Amino acid sequence: xxxxxxxxxxxxxxxxxxxxxxxxxxxxxxxxxxxxxxxxxxxxxxxxxxxxxxxxxxxxxxxxxxxxxxxxxxxxxxxxxxxxxxxxxxxxxxxxxxxxxxxxxxxxxxxxxx
Amino acid sequence: xxxxxxxxxxxxxxxxxxxxxxxxxxxxxxxxxxxxxxxxxxxxxxxxxxxxxxxxxxxxxxxxxxxxxxxxxxxxxxxxxxxxxxxxxxxxxxxxxxxxxxxxxxxxxxx
Numbered sequence: 096x097x098x099x100x101x102x103x104x105x106x107x108x109x110x111x112x113x114x115x116x117x118x119x120x121x122x123x124x125x126x127x128x129x130x131x132x133x134x135x136x137x138x139x140x141x142x143x144x145x146x147x148x149x150x151x152x153x154x155x156x157x158x159x160x161x162x163x164x165x166x167x168x169x170x171x172x173x174x175x176x177x178x179x180x181x182x183x184x185x186x187x188x189x190x191x192x193x194x195x196x197x198x199x200x201x202x203x204x205x206x207x208x209x
Numbered sequence: 210x211x212x213x214x215x216x217x218x219x220x221x222x223x224x225x226x227x228x229x230x231x232x233x234x235x236x237x238x239x240x241x242x243x244x245x246x247x248x249x250x251x252x253x254x255x256x257x258x259x260x261x262x263x264x265x266x267x268x269x270x271x272x273x274x275x276x277x278x279x280x281x282x283x284x285x286x287x288x289x290x291x292x293x294x295x296x297x298x299x300x301x302x303x304x305x306x307x308x309x310x311x312x313x314x315x316x317x318x319x320x
């Protein structure tokens with residue numbers, strides 16, 4: 096079945112650590128996105144990529160980094176510079192490079208700072 | 210930045226009743242989309258309405274779009290307990306590169 100796989104489902108980070116969230120899709124989609132969701136909030140865009148080896152900052156990119164070395168993969172690293180990383184992280188993909196079609200979402204990674 | 214804002218924030222109804230959620234947005238758009246999110250899960254795309262459309266149906270879902278008022282509504286008819294979820298509207302950002310989501314409406318359907 097085609098879809099997006101996010102792993103791990105739950106992740107715990109100690110203060111000062113970098114952690115990487117995985118996002119893999121087998122939909123052959125060009126565009127991929129990372130969103131952050133806090134309780135009672137909507138989704139906020141962190142980074143997006145419309146093509147391999149290229150990505151753009153979203154509204155809240157500070158403290159995060161990404162790479163897009165393969166079409167299928169778009170990992171997100173939460174660095175120690177992100178002061179409040181506890182949140183639910185969602186990865187999405189889109190068959191086109193413009194947001195004029197529905198996104199497919201993964202099931203999310205819940206990150207907690209301990 | 211958030212393009213869309215849903216209203217109400219929370220809605221509780223009985224099974225069989227209709228549920229209406231509204232979304233207002235700020236800038237001109239070429240499409241507006243609605244998504245559902247079950248607790249602790251990812252979002253699922255429900256329906257997309259383009260700026261030249263006024264109404265669209267999909268099963269028990271009916272979406273309207275009023276570009277003059279910059280608003281949209283999602284109607285779920287004959288609600289079921291399984292419709293309990295959060296519902297988000299989303300529209301393209303000003304650059305046309307990604308979707309911007311509202312804060313959502315939490316719908317609770319009791320049997």
